[in-house]
Amino acid sequence: MNDTTTTEQEPTPPPAEEVEQPSEAHSLLYRIAAGDALAGVLAVFLAFLVGSVMIAATDETVRETAGYIAARPSDFFQAVWDAVSGAYAAMFRGAIYNTRVDDFQTAIRPLTETLKYAAPLILAGLGVGVGFRAALFNIGGRGQMLLAGAAAGWVGFALDLPAVIHLPLAILAGLIAGGLWGGIAGLLKARTGAHEVIVTIMLNYVAYYLVLYALSRDFLLQAPGSNNPQSLPMKQSAILPKVLGDRYNLHLGIILALVAVAAVWWLLNRSALGYRIRAVGGNPHAARAAGINVGRTYTTVFFIAGALVGLAGVNQVLGTVTSGVTTDLDAGIGFDAITVALLGRSRPLGILFAGLLFGGFKAGGFTMQTSENISVDLVLVVQSLIVLFLAAPPLVRAIFRLPNKEVA
Amino acid sequence: MSTTADTPATVPDELGQVAVVSRKTPILLAVLVVGLALVLLFSDSVGETTFRVASRNDLFQIPDITVPGRATAWVMLAGCALLTGESFRRLLNQQKTPLWLVATYALLWMTAFLSWAAIGGRVPVVGLFGGAVALAVPLVFGALGGVLGERAGVVNIAIEAQLLFGAFAAAVVASSTGSAWAGVLAAALAGVLVASVLGLFAIGYFVDQIIVGVVLNVLVIGLTNFFFRQVLTPNAETLNSPERLSAVPIPLLGQIPLIGPVLFRQTPLVYLLYVTVAVVAFALYRTRWGLRVRAVGEHPKAADTVGIKVNRTRWRTVLLAGAVAGLGGAYFSLVAVSGFNREMTGGAGFIALAAVIFGKWDPVRATLAALLFGFASNLQGVLSVIGSPVPSQFMLMLPYLVTILAVAGLVGRSRPPAADGQPYRSQ
Known part of the structure; x- marks a missing residue:
């Protein structure tokens, strides 16, 4: 990052305030070369490149052909191409459109799977993102999802109500449980200054053991007569209905996620509370000087964040896996949500697209694992690399020897 | 990253506490006495409890101690109550509660608790403490790594990653070279690799350091x-069946009753741990290097002004911290079980992080905290057997x-190094 100067071929970039309205073509060109958009694309490219290397390095045929690479290099490169393209083609088939079947309704099924996986990522990503906007780090997604899932699950299997009341009540129970659990971290930060990162990490484990305890006592969550830490399955009246008919697994969760995106957008950009949240996030001292109750804002933000992440837990228990509450119900979403929020730059629309992207990765990853025998964990690697590279545009620029934006 | 993820460094202490002597310790002691007394009052288990102190190969054998469970618990608890009273008396005289009082209290309280909890059973005292030391190994290594990094001003949420990668590297290298020690070395290198990222x-x-760590x-x-x-599963024979590090008793020391089997009949990794704790504690407080590390973590600008290369010091400390934390990873795949498994560290890195904070960013206290956490999880195992x-x-x-x-701040306030988590740009 030290060998680049900006003034060689291009004019200096416009000051930050004017970046929003590019007036001239060359400044636009410059922004593409020096702006975050290109670095973003390159970050994704780099992440997939690393993924490709991992696929090729662990492929049987590649390793065989590497043994005689000097004699017949073409075999080696063919094998690398086959392995890598096979894997990514399988991901495409699993995430968007299955090219191997003729019937359109079956071929489009992967896209609905992507939406299904995206819903909890979007919801939890919003929860983390709202926190970021107030400069609060919510790593407590796992705990918030677990408690929300447990609460919604209990309402879902223990009560007998008509669907019109049962489903909303279960969702509400999860929302409040997640919110209250998240609120603990906000309250502690407001009252004692306890760092929310530490508190939320620790609360994850406390929540895990609480739910595990409840799942081993049949007067709480455990299914009667069972020794497994699992509750009874959800009653039909509490299950999120399928939205595209029984052919697809897609359930109402995705609609919930879309509504949440709109609600959070309104909250952050149009409401007084959202203004306070952003003010506190920008500079808590200035916000305090301006008469904003910073402590109360922390608590409120963590309640909202927990409630949103909690909805992701609700989505899992009442929609995706309705066979009962377990301690695995978070399925890593609480942590994935952090990468979603970072990739979406904490903006509701950004989180929506980041969630869709990572949902696609997840759906495609499972297909890749079953059809190409490549571990779905590759997706985790690619995802985290994308976020790492995105977080350090200068590094990406240095790798590709692009002009550096930050050089004045 | 956009500035949205910048967490405010500190929240000013608005409570403005000026109390010279904390009231928290005596109150906490009193709460614990009342709590256990209530449990004793409302439980109806009756019987005797046996404490087994001896183990084979001791210099001399201490016979088992069998006591009436409830009565012993009440006697010990009475002792705790007396100590609590003393603590309050000192509070009234503006004196702090001394460490010996807390330590004696803890011992009595634990004995009271065990006398009650293990009624009708036998408490394997050696197994209880020895197992705790063993379980605490990765926690202590991880916590030391955390302390080093944070003292230099770099928050390390990635202790878990260093442990996990250390465990992975240890299993692979120990299997392919046939030497467990090569595995231990590889674990340290793996920790360094994560630290370098x-x-x-x-x-x-x-x-943002927290983002990178997560x-x-x-x-x-x-x-x-x-x-x-x-790779590992298809080639488990050659890549994932390492030789285990076995316990190596130290002659003489290992034969002292109780202390011997607990501290000196462990694996070499534990002995390495003793050395590491001592070296880190000494180096951090008694050497020029340690002074610089702490300066860089407390006030990087001042350090820079007197000619300390802030970021170079941070780099070196973070890499060293990675090596220490990585060593802890070897415990999982070379000591606890033989071989690597998916996510086998199971959150130990986060307990280590907890130990860093509970130990107030001090190597010795963090070690004690990690031992305490190891004890808690081992106690759980022992109690579930009883x-x-x-x-x-x-x-x-x-x-x-x-x-x-x-x-x-309910149990003493933990204050991080002043510049913890803040990147430093020299001007």
């Missing part, structure tokens, strides 16, 4: 799971709860 982004590119955890889970499934009335989940929850109380 942390350093690259956190120090080199000023990315993402590194996910990255290492992804990497190790991927290679475990694609069949105790305390749900195991609550015992396992303890380290995390205690940490929350610690950061919230």
